[in-house]
Amino acid sequence: MSALAHRPLGGRILTKPVFILGFFVLLGAYFIARRFIFGLGDVSHMSNGYPLGVWVAIDVVVGTAFGCGGYAMALLIYIFNRNTYHPLMRPALLGGVFGYTLAGLAVMIDLGRYWNAFNLLMPWYAQLNSVIFEVALCVMAYTTVLWIEFWPVFLERMPPAFKQRFNLEKFQAFLKRYMFVFIGLGVLLPTMHQSSLGSVLLVMGSKLSPLWYTAWLPLLFLISALTMGYSVVLLESTLVSRAFRLPSESALLTPLSRIVAGLLALFLLIRFGALLAGGHLNLVFAGDRLSSLFLIETALFLAPLFILASPGGRGSQRWRFLAAVSLLAGGSLYRINAYLMAVDPGNGWVYFPSAPELMITVGVVCLEIMLYLFFIKTLPILHGSANQSHGRLL
């Protein structure tokens, strides 16, 4: 697909939603500052029993799944050669860039001794048996790869004089020539760390409820990351085309929905198969808190499966949108459950995120949406209509 079709949307940047989002970003920044001045305990309810709090469970585990749009689309477009989907690639990539970069930011807030984080990159300190180490390295590498994949967007927007002055045309040619390497890495790395996010839970062993614990966790996390990635693309495409009055990408989204349905069916099959094989199916109807969470989660997965399995559901924008929302909610709940709600470290530990802790997460999410709006208005990301001028500040 030609890159020429991509154009900045233009339009006002400091709109009302941006001011509202900005307020929450500032509030989040205030609590982040408190965290760095007064320490983790000042803003967070994390403890020795629950060292992984809401920043990991939501900002990293759910956030990177939302950021898997780029991964899922790259897999489809470049590995399975479905080039027709190419117009969806750049916005999905942008979602990935933000999802992963801000997950990295959340980790830096979350790390007690963040100033030691550079040691992760020192090969002589590498602990090769650690799942978290693999996740950390992979996420760092993938974030870098995402920005490299995203570079052509900046380069297209730069004035030619500027590019000439800094010899960027050569760089552009280099990127164009070797992009396949980064695209390859961009598919490999998320496959590694998204499944490792499941392996992290394998280490938790009996701390995790048997409703979630299974040896298949890595595969389940990988598949759910893919379904969530495609759902983000469905959702984002629908919202953006409506909000900015762009031509609908329905012709692409309908067949894409079919893939989501297939993956979702596979996910549920493994999920329930593992429960059956492990003999824990009775816990589903135990009637306690965990079984309720499991049932809500399963309902949120089953609804999109039924919607997207039928041609009518796939073809309708409304139903497709609902299915994507439901799937994202289900996938998020699955991850939050597995990382927080269904985890009981024993010995009387309890955890519920504190208000400042949540405000930091809200701030990070708002920052993500704000930057997304800013980028699509100023950079050639979407297939825009030609009648809009470039971005204005007001």
Next chain:
Amino acid sequence: MEQVEDHAIEVGTVQDLDGYQGALGGLTRREFLSYCTGVAATLGLSSMMGLRIAAAATAPARPPVIWLSAQECTGCTESLLRAYHPTLETLILDMISLDYHEALCAGAGHQAEAYRAQSMKANWGKYILVVDGSIPTKDGGIYCMVAGRPILETVREAAEGAAVIIGIGSCASWGGIPSSDPNPTGAQSVHAVLPGKTVVNIPGCPPNPYNFLSTVLYLLTFGKPPELDSKNRPRFAYGRLIHENCERRPHFDAGRFALEFGDFGHRQGFCLYKIGCKGPETYANCPAIGFGDVGEGNWPVGIGHPCFGCTEEGVGFTKPLHALSRVKTYAPPTAFPAVDATKGEGVTPAAVAIIAGAAGLAVGAGAMALRGMDGKDESAAGSSHDSER
């Protein structure tokens, strides 16, 4: 060499060493090797070692070591004999020339004393002096006489020509068991009788052989003693409390104590603090390196006996065995919370409000977005509806 005369080493008592060596010199090569192999067999070494002894015995000069024994029990030497990396024979055959050691030297009586004097004279200012045992000072030091002289004099004399002085064992380091009340011999540590001299102390009863060997190998390699603490103990070995690296430490922190020998806690391997373990006030690396080269856990606390603080002056041989130690880090509370008490922090109204708000916002935004979707044909989407903003 004038110094020798100054310090009046009794060179006169040196016997006709040339004559003695001549006696050995009369041996044929075969007889000499056969003799060395015999020595190796006596030491319980393989016959191959005989050749190494022969090679070592004829090697060019290795740093000479004079080992003096005062009021001691030979425990330090026994401990050294049980070292395997390196073994003591590696040390004394390859690394140093152990010119005098009452328990280990081949010669005896006047011959040994003469050889010591000879070696000190030849290596004045260059030899390593090792002392084990405390030095009696009462009544002119008559309570420990070696070769007809008070050991006090011998030590002072040898210290003058020593490049380095090492006090091995608690007796040499701070007085040890002979200095315990009522201290009938006026026993003192080596550094106490050598004012103005630096004595590297390797306390312990006995000390771990590797602390001594490592110190000596450090000396041989770098030509200076390793970093020392305020009591002149090498920091690598005595820099931390036993308590800090003790494998039973988690029991201390959790309040699980053995209360008497053989009780439930003792059999479970709980902390021995309450039956008098001195680990919390004793500096040594016992838990980290263990004893006897048989793996981890082989040290007093590891096998269920409280540490009695042998390395620490004022603790070992001084405090009653079952008295509570003075914890240098922090003492345990008298009462511990129940293991299943609520820990961490739970729900706050503000957090719930934020989650509810976010969820409401998401549902609301979703509903708003849905409002305009006709669900059938959205080819004209965005043209016939107001946008949200």
